[in-house]
Amino acid sequence: MLDSISYSNCLPPWRDGVEINFADQDRRTRKRIQEYLNGRKPEKPFSILVPKKNGSKRPWLIPSVADQVVLQAAVSGLARRLIQRIDEKRVFSYRYNRDPDRLLFIENQIRSWTQFQEATESRLTRPSSFMLQLDLESAYQRIQRSKFYEFLEQVAGSTDEVKIIRLLIEAFAGDQEGLPLVNDSVFFLGNVYLSTVDEIIRRAAPEFIRFVDDYRIFGKSKTALNDMFARIHRALVGTNFAISISKVKIGSGSDYLDAIRKAGNARTEEQDNYISAAILSDLIAPEGLVELVAQVINQPDELMNEALGRFLLGAVRRMRLNGDVAVEQMTYGDSPLSQFDEGIDKRKGLVDSAVHLLEQYSSQRDEEWRAVWIVYVFSEHLPASVCKAIQANRTVSPIVRLWMHGGDSSVKVKHDNAVFPDDLNYVEEGRRYG
Numbered sequence: 001m002l003d004s005i006s007y008s009n010c011l012p013p014w015r016d017g018v019e020i021n022f023a024d025q026d027r028r029t030r031k032r033i034q035e036y037l038n039g040r041k042p043e044k045p046f047s048i049l050v051p052k053k054n055g056s057k058r059p060w061l062i063p064s065v066a067d068q069v070v071l072q073a074a075v076s077g078l079a080r081r082l083i084q085r086i087d088e089k090r091v092f093s094y095r096y097n098r099d100p101d102r103l104l105f106i107e108n109q110i111r112s113w114t115q116f117q118e119a120t121e122s123r124l125t126r127p128s129s130f131m132l133q134l135d136l137e138s139a140y141q142r143i144q145r146s147k148f149y150e151f152l153e154q155v156a157g158s159t160d161e162v163k164i165i166r167l168l169i170e171a172f173a174g175d176q177e178g179l180p181l182v183n184d185s186v187f188f189l190g191n192v193y194l195s196t197v198d199e200i201i202r203r204a205a206p207e208f209i210r211f212v213d214d215y216r217i218f219g220k221s222k223t224a225l226n227d228m229f230a231r232i233h234r235a236l237v238g239t240n241f242a243i244s245i246s247k248v249k250i251g252s253g254s255d256y257l258d259a260i261r262k263a264g265n266a267r268t269e270e271q272d273n274y275i276s277a278a279i280l281s282d283l284i285a286p287e288g289l290v291e292l293v294a295q296v297i298n299q300p301d302e303l304m305n306e307a308l309g310r311f312l313l314g315a316v317r318r319m320r321l322n323g324d325v326a327v328e329q330m331t332y333g334d335s336p337l338s339q340f341d342e343g344i345d346k347r348k349g350l351v352d353s354a355v356h357l358l359e360q361y362s363s364q365r366d367e368e369w370r371a372v373w374i375v376y377v378f379s380e381h382l383p384a385s386v387c388k389a390i391q392a393n394r395t396v397s398p399i400v401r402l403w404m405h406g407g408d409s410s411v412k413v414k415h416d417n418a419v420f421p422d423d424l425n426y427v428e429e430g431r432r433y434g
Contacts, residue, residue: 144178
């Protein structure tokens with residue numbers, strides 16, 4: 001569970017050096033769950049504004065590690081019952097990972113997205129095939145939590161898991177509407193709940209597939225699809241969901257493959273008697289990852305956001321963990337991480353552009369997330385002089401300074417063996433362990 005949340009709500013680098021006593025962790029997690037069931041209130045999580053694709057910003061929440069593990073445990077306890085509500089021939093997003101040796105709670109989203117694209121293409125190769133593409137507007141934000149909890153109880157009953165999920169989500173969301181942005185456990189829940197929308201769309205358009213809130217509906221003519229759209233639009237009027245009209249498209253077959261799929265996967269290779277080992281599955285190929293990072297730096301307003309930007313944070317973290325396992329623990333001579341780092345250095349002007357953006361973002365409190373994004377992705381490439389200047393600048397957000405090399409020494413506090421890092425607020429944990 002700790003590994004799983006570390007990719008979907010990326011844990012900071014100061015977590016990597018924290019030794020974990022798993023027996024003690026288990027005891028304290030069980031104790032926390034029981035306290036919540038007995039009435040204890042969760043603490044308010046750390047919040048940071050993350051840009052959306054449309055340019056607006058929405059709070060992204062980072063609860064304590066302990067609370068994220070408890071939430072993940074509760075969702076995992078319901079997962080096998082909840083997935084019965086999903087038609088996996090139609091829905092490709094946030095699928096439950098059934099691999100008994102799984103590391104991640106959900107299936108790899110690159111593979112799932114590729115399958116979604118392939119399913120689209122296979123339908124569009126049929127004679128006289130047309131497609132209606134539509135997105136729900138702010139789908140997770142429009143989920144009415146009272147109805148969401150009723151849905152969980154209908155599927156799973158009034159279980160301890162449902163009680164824990166309700167308690168934590170209510171505490172995390174505060175006065176926000178809908179489901180809060182936290183990690184894959186919440187996205188899994190929201191994806192399952194959208195099966196209620198699937199039922200509405202199925203009655204109007206029997207041939208469709210979905211990835212999160214992206215629906216692709218197929219028909220034999222544009223006229224037929226226009227009729228289907230009208231029926232869907234009318235049916236959704238009675239719900240809290242709405243179609244994002246600006247994203248509605250009707251057309252014939254076309255190429256929908258995106259940059260992530262083109263990037264490909266990393267593979268273990270032998271070069272000059274050294275093995276560059278891709279230990280973990282589903283690593284993005286280093287040259288593809290460099291290309292994606294470069295695209296984000298060149299178009300930060302459009303791409304450094306909760307979609308591609310957040311995905312790349314997890315991809316880079318996975319690349320680095322793979323490097324640690326391959327080189328330090330399994331004594332391979334190399335890993336795709338070195339090829340990624342070399343590619344970043346060789347890409348003309350890439351580091352300079354990243355530094356320019358970092359200096360710009362670090363002075364803007366509403367751009368903390370983008371500043372941290374650059375610090376993490378380019379951590380091995382930022383000039384020491386730039387890091388020191390940002391750390392010394394008291395107008396820069398403490399969060400950004402904590403993420404710089406060596407942390408923010410001015411706010412460090414002494415380690416306390418009685419204080420467990422998992423229980424701490426995000427900022428306090430960084431001050432103690434950064």
